[in-house]
Structures are given as structure tokens and as C-alpha cells.
Amino acid sequence: MTERKPPGLTFESWIDRQIREATERGEFDQLPGAGQPIPAGPADENWWVLNLLKREGLRADALLPEPIVLRREREQIQDTVRDVPSEREVRETVAALNERIVQYMRNPVGPRVPITPLCTDDVVDTWRTDRDEARAARTQAIPASTPPADHPWWRRLFGR
Numbered sequence: 001m002t003e004r005k006p007p008g009l010t011f012e013s014w015i016d017r018q019i020r021e022a023t024e025r026g027e028f029d030q031l032p033g034a035g036q037p038i039p040a041g042p043a044d045e046n047w048w049v050l051n052l053l054k055r056e057g058l059r060a061d062a063l064l065p066e067p068i069v070l071r072r073e074r075e076q077i078q079d080t081v082r083d084v085p086s087e088r089e090v091r092e093t094v095a096a097l098n099e100r101i102v103q104y105m106r107n108p109v110g111p112r113v114p115i116t117p118l119c120t121d122d123v124v125d126t127w128r129t130d131r132d133e134a135r136a137a138r139t140q141a142i143p144a145s146t147p148p149a150d151h152p153w154w155r156r157l158f159g160r
Helices: 014-025 047-056 066-075 077-081 087-106 120-141 153-158
Strands: none
Touching (some): 066 087, 077 120
């Protein structure tokens, strides 16, 4: 019959001894992340994908199939071109998206998602309308302040 370990006697494995000796030598003192909690373990089987996205600064759209990305970009085109300064750039943006859509339609890869190219003129018309409404809102929001007429002309000009 095997003997049991007597109470009070500790058994230190080879790994535990290596860790204890390294700690006594101070080899763990200057490691990056010292004093910070260890990140939570893999609660999800795709934890490594989430860490990769965070580390590389990617959006989750990078994981989606191309037709779904195209459809999402098509639906959000007005938000995309809202701050574009010129009509030429709006047309270029829509043309680039339409080219990607046509390439997908010629050689569909991934799930079959119904998607059609955009009408460039419709996007430009909506862009103009949004731009004009934003200008009107800014114009109404800024009150015209002029100095009284009894000030000399240079004070009216330079605001003094």
C-alpha cells in the first residue's frame, strides 16, 4: 500500500520550483502588463477573431461575404456621400461602388444576394437636396450681427 503525504509537508513540482525561483530573482518584475489583470479567457469559440479585429483596428464588416458588404454599402450610400464636397466626387464614389456590384454580378461568389447597381443621377439629386437643406439650416442658425450705424465705418468693418 502506498504511503500518503504526511500533513504539513508540501510537495513542489519542478514547474512550481522554476516559477518560485524566477520570482525570487525578480525576473517577473519588469514584464509588460505587470499589475494588470489577465484578459478573460475564451468565453466564445471565436474569441481569437474578436481579438484580431480589435488589434488590427478592423470593422466587423471585414468578416462578411462580399455581396452582403456591397448591399450594405448600397443602402448607406447617402450617408457615405453626405460630406463629399463636390458632385464629381459623388459621381466617382457611386461609380466605384457600381463597378464592384457589376463585378459581383458577373461572377457571384458566396451567398446569392439580390443587388443591382445604383442610379448615379438619383444619388446626386439626393446629395444636392441634402446639401442645400444643410446650408439653409446653417444660414438660419447664424444670426447676422451688424454694429449700429452710428459707429464709424472702420469700426463696422473691423468689429471694434
